[in-house]
Amino acid sequence: MREKLSDTDASDRNAQTRHRRGGREDMAVPPAEFRSYYGRQILKTPVWNWMIAAYLFSGGLSAGSAMLAAGADLTGRTELRRVSRLGALASLLASMYFLIGDLGRPERFHHMLRVAKPSSPMSMGTWILGGYGPGAGVAALAELMPRRLRRTRLGRLLTWAARPAGLEAAAVAPGVASYTAVLLSQTAVxxxxxxxxxxxxxxxxxxxxxxxxxxxxxxxxxxxxxARRMAVAGAALEVAASRTMEQRLGLAGEAYTTGRPHTLRRWSEILTVGGAVGAVVSGDRRWAVAASGAALLAGSALQRFGVFEAGVASTKDPKYVVVPQRERLAARQNTAAPV
Incomplete structure (x- = not known):
């Protein structure tokens, strides 16, 4: 019995003994392995529904319309300016509706304005929208004002303020277009x-x-x-960045190239490229220009829904969490290994 106890004690001491390898001390205990319990889901699936994907699209549409409206205003294209300003306001209101509607307590949406936290994309995004909305609203109200009111003092003031307000909204619009991407990428998905x-x-x-x-x-x-020139530039940036993302993400890129997200994003690319080509070759044919514009709108919407679906899908398969953890662990061990 004593011999057995001494053997057991000796084995315990050996397991706890530190020994030197290559000039550094390591525990004899084997390294921990990161694995999912019976292959079960590790992360919770986002509770967001389709309204968040619609919020991503409508916010981007508002930002793009505000930038186009400012350019149309500076070049004297009154009809394009009117359409874009009204589109910017309408899509902004839709974006706010989708965002507030998805909150657990929609009536408390104003609580997001209580603090400004630079480390929080949601907080910064709220304030970006707060800085963008008034300019877009004033510019759109100037377009909606009846002619008989333009001669009044309020009408003249609103008409005068429309251009500065539109330019201010256009200056903030890139932040409105991109902050939602920062918001998504700062999650654990x-x-x-x-x-x-x-x-x-x-x-x-x-x-x-x-x-x-x-x-x-x-x-x-x-x-x-x-609008046609902006369509070509925007479509080129979107498709190039999307393809680059798929090629460089590694394992996480599978979420974008398989299943429903892949279908949505492939149709997005087809419609976006088709709309951009139509913007170049449609000439003065009204139906062709309108069809190209509709294709661009549909392609942009499918892109946002595809990205949203890819994130949801990546939380359901534990390999997207476990494999990158193992790769980072192996990289740290290789970096720390002695030469």
Whole structure:
């Protein structure tokens, strides 16, 4: 019995003994392995529903329309300016509706304005919208004002303030277009978090393409030149950033290239590229310009829904969490290993 106890004690001491390897001390205990319990889901699936994906799209559409409206205003294209300003306000209101509607207590939405926290993308996004909304609203109200009111003192003041307000909204619009990408990438969702270097470019290009698509769809063909050029630039940025993201994400990229997210994003790319090509070759044919604009709008919406679905899918498969953890652990061990 004594011999058995001494053998047991000796084995325990050996297991706890530190020994030197390559000039450094290591525990004899084997390294921990990161694995999912019976392959079960590790992260909770986001409780957000389709309204958040619609919020991502409508916010981008508003930002793209505001930028296009400012350019149309400075170049004297009144109809394109009117369409874009009204589109910016309408899509902003829709975006706020989708965002507030998804809150657990929608009546308390104003609590988001109680603090300004630079480390919180949600807090900063709320204040970005707060700085963007008044300018977009004043510019749109000037377009909605009846002619008989333009001669009044209030009408003259609103008309005078429309251009500065529109330019202010256009200056903040890139932040509105891209902050939602930062918001997604700061979560623990693997497909969103790993894509943080690329999502802002995808969302900004998508916003520009959608704003241009609205201008092509609703404005006269004679004034659609800036919208067409913006459509080509936005579509090129969106597609290039999207393809780069898929190729460089590694394992997390599978969430974007398989299943429903892959289908949504492939159709998005087809419609976006088709709309951009149509913007170049449609000429003065009204139906072709309008169809190209509608394709750009649909492509932008599908891009946002595809990104949203990819994030949801990546939380359901534990490999998107476990495998990157093992790779980071192996990289740290290789870095710490002696030469």
């Amino acid at each position: 693997p497909a969103w978090h790993e894509a943080h270097p690329y999502l802002p470019f995808v969302f900004t290009g998508s916003a520009a393409a959608s704003g241009a698509g609205l201008g092509m769809l609703a404005a006269p063909v004679s004034q659609s030149g800036p």
